[in-house]
Amino acid sequence: MHALVYHGPGRKAWEEVPDPEIIDEGDAIVRVDATTICGTDLHILAGDVPEVHVGRILGHEAVGTVDEVGDGVHRLSPGDRVLVSCISACGTCQYCREGRYGQCLDEGGWVLGHRIDGTQAEYVRVPYADTSTYRIPDGVSDEAMLMLADILPTGYEVGVLAGGVRPGDVVAVVGAGPVGLSAIASARLFSPSHIVAVDLSDARLEAARHFGADITINDSREDPVAVIKELTGRGADVAIEAVGTPATFEMAVRLARPGGRIANIGVHGSAAVLHLEEQWARDITITTGLVDASSTPTLMRLVASGLLDAARFVTHRFDLNDFEKAYDVFGNPGSAALKVVLTRSEGGEGT
Numbered sequence: 277m278h279a280l281v282y283h284g285p286g287r288k289a290w291e292e293v294p295d296p297e298i299i300d301e302g303d304a305i306v307r308v309d310a311t312t313i314c315g316t317d318l319h320i321l322a323g324d325v326p327e328v329h330v331g332r333i334l335g336h337e338a339v340g341t342v343d344e345v346g347d348g349v350h351r352l353s354p355g356d357r358v359l360v361s362c363i364s365a366c367g368t369c370q371y372c373r374e375g376r377y378g379q380c381l382d383e384g385g386w387v388l389g390h391r392i393d394g395t396q397a398e399y400v401r402v403p404y405a406d407t408s409t410y411r412i413p414d415g416v417s418d419e420a421m422l423m424l425a426d427i428l429p430t431g432y433e434v435g436v437l438a439g440g441v442r443p444g445d446v447v448a449v450v451g452a453g454p455v456g457l458s459a460i461a462s463a464r465l466f467s468p469s470h471i472v473a474v475d476l477s478d479a480r481l482e483a484a485r486h487f488g489a490d491i492t493i494n495d496s497r498e499d500p501v502a503v504i505k506e507l508t509g510r511g512a513d514v515a516i517e518a519v520g521t522p523a524t525f526e527m528a529v530r531l532a533r534p535g536g537r538i539a540n541i542g543v544h545g546s547a548a549v550l551h552l553e554e555q556w557a558r559d560i561t562i563t564t565g566l567v568d569a570s571s572t573p574t575l576m577r578l579v580a581s582g583l584l585d586a587a588r589f590v591t592h593r594f595d596l597n598d599f600e601k602a603y604d605v606f607g608n609p610g611s612a613a614l615k616v617v618l619t620r621s622e623g624g625e626g627t
């Protein structure tokens with residue numbers, strides 16, 4: 277088969293590799309029907325995630341068709357259409373028993389395209405297949421479901437739920453990339469009085485309006501702290517950080533009102549400063565987290581019932597064989613790409 281292989285910082289290729297095989301009895305081999313690229317993949321390619329070894333197939337999001345299952349798989353059969361989540365779950369360790377799948381103590385958590393070969397391929401081996409995949413409801417498109425592999429549960433769980441968004445809240449979201457937009461779209465489900473999006477890109481702020489932000493601030497031109505103070509008199513009830521830089525984290529902390537909540541989603545590669553000399557008396561709560569994808573069944577119902585428009589994230593489409601072109605578009609800030617989707621060409625059984 278073909279797959280997108282990491283060859284060290286800045287180097288990758290769509291190339292011929294051996295087909296994946298069942299290694300453990302809980303594995304399934306899934307034929308990838310649709311996959312996508314995550315900002316985290318760009319971090320890996322930049323060399324920021326050193327535990328990803330040369331030769332690794334990247335990707336942690338897919339929708340596909342079960343091709344083969346190990347003897348220990350009881351709930352899936354060949355031919356089933358499934359979502360392959362970015363988080364694998366052994367299902368039995370202490371953290372998995374608490375629904376905290378991201379912290380799985382066995383070989384689960386974020387492993388696909390990280391510690392084991394991933395989904396940017398024609399086929400993928402999915403460990404703990406019974407507890408790491410979700411059968412796709414009828415009538416929901418592959419593209420919409422693919423957005424539930426990572427971005428929507430991440431924005432919803434690590435942003436909106438961790439931040440405790442409640443009706444009437446003023447919610448500030450710093451960063452209007454796919455995950456920030458997921459936080460905006462899912463915050464709306466709780467009827468906040470305002471959703472304020474902050475970004476340096478006017479194109480992303482325009483997208484934020486489509487996803488439900490009613491106030492947008494380009495922080496190259498306006499000071500978000502001043503705008504939100506003027507709006508509320510005190511600051512945001514919930515500030516969600518969805519970028520992952522020291523400056524945006526520090527901004528999110530300043531945006532929250534006394535007693536407010538700051539939910540960090542961003543993947544940080546360097547130290548950010550918590551100004552306790554300013555914050556110690558402000559009664560703030562800061563949360564961090566890796567997605568568990570425990571909300572996936574809830575999000576599936578919201579998408580299937582039309583309450584959450586997941587397909588709206590898809591801005592570009594490619595054939596799997598054009599993977600390198602898709603990376604060029606996704607990695608180019610000028611392309612205004614949110615999510616790119618790669619699918620097999622008609623009737624393609626692989627090459």
Ligand SMILES: [Zn+2]
Nearest residue numbers: 314315316426
């Ligand atoms: Zn991701």
Ligand SMILES: [Zn+2]
Nearest residue numbers: 366369372380
């Ligand atoms: Zn586990």
